[in-house]
Amino acid sequence: MNQQKSIKLIECPRDAMQGIHHFIDTDLKAAYINLLLQVGFDTIDFGSFVSPKAIPQLKDTAEVLAKLDLSTTKSKLLAIVANLRGVEAAVQHPEIHQLGFPFSISETFQMRNTNSTIAASLDTVKQMLELCNRHDKTAVVYLSMGFGNPYGDLWNEEIVLHWTDVLAGLGVKIISLSDTIGVSSPERIKAILPGMIRNFNQVEIGVHLHSTADTRIEKIEAAYDSGCYRFDSALKGFGGCPMATDELTGNLATEDLIWFLETKGETLGLNMEKWKAAVQLSPQIFLS
Numbered sequence: 203m204n205q206q207k208s209i210k211l212i213e214c215p216r217d218a219m220q221g222i223h224h225f226i227d228t229d230l231k232a233a234y235i236n237l238l239l240q241v242g243f244d245t246i247d248f249g250s251f252v253s254p255k256a257i258p259q260l261k262d263t264a265e266v267l268a269k270l271d272l273s274t275t276k277s278k279l280l281a282i283v284a285n286l287r288g289v290e291a292a293v294q295h296p297e298i299h300q301l302g303f304p305f306s307i308s309e310t311f312q313m314r315n316t317n318s319t320i321a322a323s324l325d326t327v328k329q330m331l332e333l334c335n336r337h338d339k340t341a342v343v344y345l346s347m348g349f350g351n352p353y354g355d356l357w358n359e360e361i362v363l364h365w366t367d368v369l370a371g372l373g374v375k376i377i378s379l380s381d382t383i384g385v386s387s388p389e390r391i392k393a394i395l396p397g398m399i400r401n402f403n404q405v406e407i408g409v410h411l412h413s414t415a416d417t418r419i420e421k422i423e424a425a426y427d428s429g430c431y432r433f434d435s436a437l438k439g440f441g442g443c444p445m446a447t448d449e450l451t452g453n454l455a456t457e458d459l460i461w462f463l464e465t466k467g468e469t470l471g472l473n474m475e476k477w478k479a480a481v482q483l484s485p486q487i488f489l490s
């Protein structure tokens with residue numbers, strides 16, 4: 203165990219489900235998330251308030267929310283938003299603790315994902331921060347395409363640090379460095395993350411890594427060794443962003459993360475019976 207702070211696991215059924223073509227029944231979504239809420243994750247990234255034309259799968263996020271049993275969970279709820287309208291919708295729900303905004307450092311991806319420029323998105327982040335403050339919510343900003351992009355937009359470490367600095371300056375308290383399409387490597391993670399964590403110690407810096415299965419563990423290890431304690435993942439590594447490329451690259455698999463962190467002596471305090479129940483239910487959602 204080498205972390206000074208306790209590990210935060212963010213389970214992402216939203217990311218896992220958003221690219222699935224067949225519509226998952228609202229009750230089934232809620233049943234799955236209700237099991238995840240009993241496992242003991244720090245946060246459940248459960249849905250999004252975005253255009254149903256862009257992400258049809260999650261058009262029922264408000265209905266799913268109404269079916270969640272929050273009476274005994276210790277997990278916080280996080281919802282993704284991509285424009286001011288989404289922010290205004292999400293802040294109306296007292297059950298939601300955190301709003302997450304995908305802020306891409308690739309201009310092309312920001313346009314594809316949110317139909318707005320990086321400059322306009324920065325204004326949205328400012329408005330989100332204001333509304334979050336007013337409604338007692340926390341804003342999470344994802345640095346999407348944080349390890350490079352497939353469109354030929356300029357990427358380098360200075361760009362990552364520049365935007366981290368800008369967002370920290372605005373008062374963003376949680377930034378998740380995101381590998382939207384799985385182009386990071388342990389070397390690149392180790393080159394960027396320690397400096398970010400060291401230089402922005404007033405910000406909680408997490409990772410939201412997409413990856414093929416063969417390189418997940420080495421990326422988890424690189425992030426952990428860099429001092430990261432906030433990890434996004436999804437059961438069995440399901441998921442990916444359909445706005446980025448035609449082919450989805452899955453999330454880090456939560457079971458890999460649990461295995462790795464336990465070998466490092468981290469105490470996760472998870473209810474593995476509830477986790478197994480979620481694993482058992484998952485084929486009905488992801489494989490039917």
Ligand SMILES: CC(C)(COP(=O)([O-])OP(=O)([O-])OC[C@H]1O[C@@H](n2cnc3c(N)ncnc32)[C@H](O)[C@@H]1OP(=O)([O-])[O-])[C@@H](O)C(=O)NCCC(=O)NCCSC(=O)C[C@@](C)(O)CC(=O)[O-]
Binds near residue numbers: 250251255
């Ligand atoms: C942002 C927009 C809406 C802009 O899209 P736009 O086309 O500019 O929006 P618009 O204002 O012109 O509206 C278009 C239509 O969407 C509706 N609309 C508009 N806004 C909303 C809203 N909030 N809620 C519900 N409906 C909405 C609006 O009513 C209209 O419907 P119509 O009149 O044509 O029937 C669009 O681009 C969008 O929804 N994008 C989806 C973004 C998204 O969810 N991406 C996936 C999640 S982010 C992610 O996966 C990355 C992450 C977080 O995991 C980290 C990483 O890996 O990088």
